[in-house]
Amino acid sequence: MARGYDFKAIEAKWQRAWEESGAFAATEEPERRKFYLLEMYPYPSGRIHMGHVRNYAIGDVLARFLRMRGYNVLHPMGWDSFGLPAENAAIEHRTHPAKWTNDNIAYMRIQLKRMGFSYDWRREITCSDPSYYRWGQWLFLKLYEKGLVYKKSTAVNWCEMCRTVLANEQVEGGLCWRDGTPVVQKELPGWFFRITAYAEELLSGLDNLAGWPEPVKVMQRNWIGKSVGAEVRFPLVDRQEALTIFTTRQDTLFGATFMVLAPEHPHALALAQGTAQEQQVRGFIARMKLEDRIKRVAADTAKEGVFTGAYAINPLTRRRIPVWISNFVLPEYGTGAIMAVPSNDQRDFEFAKKYGLPIRLAVKPVGTDLDERDLQQAYEGEGVLVNSSLFTGMDSQQAREAIVDFLEREGIGKRTVHYRLRDWGISRQRYWGNPIPMIYCEGCGTVPVPYQDLPVILPHDVQITMKGGSPLQKVPGYVDVPCPRCGGPARRETDTMDTFVDSSWYFLRFTSPGAEDGPVAPARVNYWMPVDQYIGGIEHAVLHLLYARFFTKAVRDLSLIAVDEPFSRLLTQGMVCKETYRCAEHGFRLPEEVDAERCCRACGRSVQVGRIEKMSKSKKNVVDPEDLLSQYGADTARLFCLFAAPPERDLEWSDQGVEGSFRFLCRIVRIIEDQEALFKEPISSVPFQRLIVGRALYRRAQQTIKRVTEDIEDEFHFNTAISALMELTNEIGRFELKGAEDEVDERRFAYSYAVETLLLLLSPFAPHLCEELWERLGRSGSIFQAPWPGYDPAVVAAEEIVVVIQIDGKVRSRLVMAADADETAMREAALADERVRGWLQERSIRKVVVIPKKLVNIVTGGI
């Protein structure tokens, strides 16, 4: 038998029982309160890690708790099983991505089951399975019909090592997150989702997401990056065209003394043509094209530029202003051109100083006599307009409105809103993803695959080399197809979809996983959606969570679902961290490579005990859940993850802490085993009013019900819920079962009630053990079919309480009083107290503050 208690046998026994009884299968029952609880599904990398264990343990407590509370709970699990690692692994292990993926899923499914998570496995989804991805293709085509999918050629992040485009979040400091290869910009055709069509709704919708953590909402707001301003036309001197700029500070228009274009701006070279500047401009543009984009965009990159030789007219001052080109203007934001107001914009100021361009003050701080000749830096704040014709003297905020009105009246410009959010490029030049269902015909152009031909099956026989383009290009039977429209020879699209597409709607599919007529079955999806509680890592704050919101709105507009937002409440759990050991010679070391004196076993040098960092293989500070399972079992692993820190905070791993959680469970086993005979006999209940010796224990049990219920329900404070359970356990352990003859019934009743309550309250945290002990207590049926215990507020409230007596805010005495003692009684008792009287000699009482049920504070006038 395993140390402490036989968790291996117990856990296997109950996992089998739950599976056989279908305990966690969820069906739509319209008359019941539903609760859709979801944790972010994993990428099947091979084995689960502690981050998964923590994420899913948090979810499972809620799932089990809510079921006991009477909710109809949907708690599904699936696999984010498309993606590049499968192709890398295929090369490394000489296997097929499908086999590697499916083997991983099979293994990880077993691991999750061994953790005892209460999923409805009948609803399992595998992204890489045609039964799932066919509906991804279907949705792609529907969105295409709606104009929400389009193809364009543009500059994208390209990783030479991965041989594919990377999403923005996969670029960290200009390097590929996976292999550290510098990411390059590459002009490439690809498919895009028009997420920008929903920019405003994605932004405003955040205001209604009361159940989302503020940081996540802030990050999404920043990402969407809404700017309200105006587009203004600046006519070019001696030409027909004009340059259009975007600004949020039209109040500073009178201070615009030059213009700046991005090197990529379509007019950039044209303006210089035939001028003395042409060669210089040509050279500058060529150089900028070569320059690394990430570096160019970095804030600390020096501003540099060239004069185009051309002039424009400031439409308000009517003055000629030179047009420049510079690296600090970005082609993709606004119109790729700006008006430069050096007096009121720091970037423009620096540029003007560097190249000796004129500065003209447009807005000055209220009540100052700022002069542009004295400017040491731009004044970017609000203030009063100067040098601004009829707007001079106006408040800058009002002037923004007045000037944009004027621009619109005069036909010079118009109100405009710009977003930083860009359309979502979903083309991946890789094999292991969902095929984009498009066909190119020379005669008919781009033709969608007809719905009846879905799914486009990912061919099995491919050569994955990580060289050249997509492996799919070299699969003849795949690429060459007849055009669905004219029947002539045509070519299939060989890009596959970003895996974030799969995860953008998997939560919908869970509601109706077998649906054959569409991605979802309407009645079922509408019963379950939205997800009431979503749980996952904060690293998805912007991408997955933004994409999923976008998809939900787009699918809603296809009339397939009725909700606006996919996730009502969101919990972002912290990372699982552990200290690192680093040897000067051997780098990061495993704990077993370090001896008791903290020296490297390889070279004997003392290792540096590093910071507490997120568990990662490269830092050699990971703990494998598998080891935990074999040493302590699933209940201990879960319990520790929940006890060591509140869910949203980082969790610091501690082997001794795990040991402590295990000890706690062992203690409960001992308590019950020691009294096994007691529970075998019938126990008659005693009303609370008649409880004397058992009163305190009974009350403590009731108080624990209240605390645990509130801790789980309100704030997911599982750590404090567990500590309350430990206190109850301590109390039970101290309780004396033996006593006078006439007390025996009462003692046995209070004791068994407390033990039973303990098991019920602990069951969501340590389900296997509680199920087992519940059975040993002789209770029939699964503990998870028992209702969550309730409490009587009158019992919870003690009839006597300790009142703190303070003198001038310092505790000087404590008195036991009736809980319902009124202010007068409390004041008198406090003033009559001997210790208090000792302190009060020589002092005059200025005031007595009485807080019922809490304290009395006597404020004196000093000695």
Added chain:
RNA sequence: GCGAGAGUGGCGGAAUGGCAGACGCGCUGGACUUAGGAUCCAGUCCGCCUUUGGCGGAUGGGGGUUCAAGUCCCCCCUCUCGCACCA
């Protein structure tokens, strides 16, 4: 630079404006033991006083509000995360 969050014993962490340090880990002592790395019991913020006991100090630093501040307000410091030439 901007934004968000955090700073409490040796450690993880508790505290509707009302006894700071619950609970756990670790540590100390004791009991039971052939043994203890099992279990049980007691102790464990710091300083001071002669004890039972008591006094003083203590939640990054400094001010303030209040009868009362870890908690509210202002200033500063440190750390973590996110964004960062976004016009």
